[in-house]
Amino acid sequence: MSLYTLQKLFYELNRNPAVQEAFTADREAVLSSYRLSEEEAEAVREDDIGKLYILGVNGQILMHFAAWRGLAWDDYIQAMKDALVEHGQVRAGIYAAVDGGEGGAV
Amino acid sequence: MSLVFAGIMSHGPGMTARADRADPAVREPFYAALGRLREALEQSRPDALIVIAAEHFANFFMNNMPAYAIGMADEYEGPIEDPEWLRIPRRAIPGAADLSRRIIGEVMATVDVAYAEEWKFDHGIMVPLNFLTPRFDLPVIPANINCQGPPLTPLHRAYDFGRAIRRACDAVPERIALVGTGGISHWPATPNSGKINVEWDREFLNRWARNDRNALTSYTDTETLRDAGQGGFEIRTLTAVAGACEGHAGEVWFCEPIPIFATSGFAAIMDLSSAVEAQAA
Numbered sequence: 001m002s003l004y005t006l007q008k009l010f011y012e013l014n015r016n017p018a019v020q021e022a023f024t025a026d027r028e029a030v031l032s033s034y035r036l037s038e039e040e041a042e043a044v045r046e047d048d049i050g051k052l053y054i055l056g057v058n059g060q061i062l063m064h065f066a067a068w069r070g071l072a073w074d075d076y077i078q079a080m081k082d083a084l085v086e087h088g089q090v091r092a093g094i095y096a097a098v099d100g101g102e103g104g105a106v
Numbered sequence: 107m108s109l110v111f112a113g114i115m116s117h118g119p120g121m122t123a124r125a126d127r128a129d130p131a132v133r134e135p136f137y138a139a140l141g142r143l144r145e146a147l148e149q150s151r152p153d154a155l156i157v158i159a160a161e162h163f164a165n166f167f168m169n170n171m172p173a174y175a176i177g178m179a180d181e182y183e184g185p186i187e188d189p190e191w192l193r194i195p196r197r198a199i200p201g202a203a204d205l206s207r208r209i210i211g212e213v214m215a216t217v218d219v220a221y222a223e224e225w226k227f228d229h230g231i232m233v234p235l236n237f238l239t240p241r242f243d244l245p246v247i248p249a250n251i252n253c254q255g256p257p258l259t260p261l262h263r264a265y266d267f268g269r270a271i272r273r274a275c276d277a278v279p280e281r282i283a284l285v286g287t288g289g290i291s292h293w294p295a296t297p298n299s300g301k302i303n304v305e306w307d308r309e310f311l312n313r314w315a316r317n318d319r320n321a322l323t324s325y326t327d328t329e330t331l332r333d334a335g336q337g338g339f340e341i342r343t344l345t346a347v348a349g350a351c352e353g354h355a356g357e358v359w360f361c362e363p364i365p366i367f368a369t370s371g372f373a374a375i376m377d378l379s380s381a382v383e384a385q386a387a
Contacts, residue, residue: 004168011167015186015226059295060162060254067191073124080297094256094336095296 003056003092006040010061013068020068049076050083056093109275111150111283112351112376113143114314114344115237117159118289119229120367122193122236127366136371139360140237143373147238152283154202154245155238156209156271157231158347160253160288160340164228172220173259174267176213177248178206184227194232202245205280209247212274217267234287244283251346253288253339261323262387264342268349275350286347288340289369291333298335300365306333307361307370310341315356315374317348319385337369351376353384 009030012019023030031041043051049066053059066076090096125133147155164186166172180203189196206221213219225248227235235242251267252258259267275282290310291303313321322345330338356376364371 007163008167008169011163015164053296058163058254063295064187064191067188077297077299084297094254 002036002040005034006036006044006052006055007057007061007093009034009036009044010057010065014061014064050079050081051087053080053095054083054087054090056091056096058094108282109272109284109350109378110152110281111147112285112347112356112378113146113374114286114288114347115140115143115234115373116289116367116369116371117230117233117287118292118294118367118369119187119192119233120364121233121371122229123191124366125193128364132362132364132371136360136362136364136373137237139371139373142359143375144238144240146375147283147285150283151281152244153280154205154247155283155285156247156249156275157234158249158251158268158271158284158286158343159230159234160343161228161230161250162254165222165225166250166252168255171252171255172250173252173263174217175220175222175250176206176210177201177223177225177246178203178210178221179223179225182225182227182246182248185232186226186228192229192232194236197242199227199235199242200245202247205245205278206247208278209271209274212277213267213270215270215273217263217270219267219270230287234285238285251342253342254336256327258327258339259342261325261342261345264345265319265323265349265352268346269352271346272350272352284347284350286343288343289337290341290344290372291335292337292369293335294337294368296335299368301335302363302365302368302370303334304361304363304370306338307363307372308358310344311358311361311372311374314344314348315358317351317353317355317376317382319348319352319387322348347376351378353381354378355380355382
């Protein structure tokens with residue numbers, strides 16, 4: 001797991017327009033400068049918001065990335081719900097402890 | 107001078123971003139309570155406003171996360187979020203670097219606070235300012251308590267941070283207003299967004315309004331997580347305001363769940379002319 005690095009990518013994307021431009025121009029080049037697991041890189045590559053949630057990305061960072069990628073609020077919430085069904089509970093980060101270890105269980 | 111105003115309110119981005127989706131029967135009285143808070147703030151004729159917020163990785167990250175931070179700039183910028191998403195236009199917000207420096211120096215007598223000469227406001231500060239100083243013309247001193255990236259500062263330290271801010275306000279000639287912002291129970295930006303434990307919220311606000319330090323600082327994080335979600339960790343900001351108003355009691359003006367805002371909408375104020383017995387420790 002490299003959740004710290006994964007979240008750092010979103011932290012820098014959210015606050016730095018230059019990183020956003022680089023991400024838009026060549027996502028692979030941006031990805032190559034962060035040491036992510038293949039599963040994490042794939043989720044970023046695919047704009048897989050639900051999977052990123054399962055991997056433990058904090059929603060306070062993820063919701064802005066989701067909005068930037070064009071996901072409406074209800075679709076963002078639904079993507080996380082769908083991912084819980086598909087992948088099971090959140091694996092790491094602050095949500096892994098919520099509701100007695102049941103991650104983001106609704 | 108001293109502290110001339112102290113209040114608390116919710117700051118969920120939905121309050122502006124998704125305002126049109128809230129039930130008007132609850133939204134309008136909530137906004138009216140915030141309008142009343144704005145009027146009380148204006149009547150206190152403050153020279154500057156300290157906003158104690160729980161920011162969300164807009165400025166501080168786990169590479170170097172301060173438990174407590176205070177801004178020390180003459181100008182800030184916000185919102186850091188997409189202005190069209192938050193529905194608050196991006197702008198410069200006046201700061202007060204010299205006053206910040208004096209306050210930070212005094213706070214440092216008891217709290218090892220970080221300072222920041224650069225700070226981009228996220229919804230945690232922009233949403234409250236949008237309601238309390240809609241012209242964004244009152245100099246702001248941002249303060250942050252880490253409520254998102256554990257390990258988190260304990261609640262009794264948050265209360266002490268408030269005490270330190272109060273002492274700093276008493277030590278400067280300016281008239282200082284203080285606002286604490288955060289959710290009470292909430293599960294923001296998760297599939298549980300909209301889940302609200304309103305009984306827990308009202309009990310917390312009851313403890314806050316009577317400024318019962320022992321009751322306010324008795325929650326464990328395990329209990330808070332279970333009963334109020336990870337968003338409940340933001341009670342640190344509200345607890346700090348109680349610490350700044352030690353010896354005074356307050357009044358809750360509004361607290362009703364508004365699921366599309368992901369929290370209870372709430373507004374409460376401390377009566378700085380009141381007197382209650384302070385608790386030891």
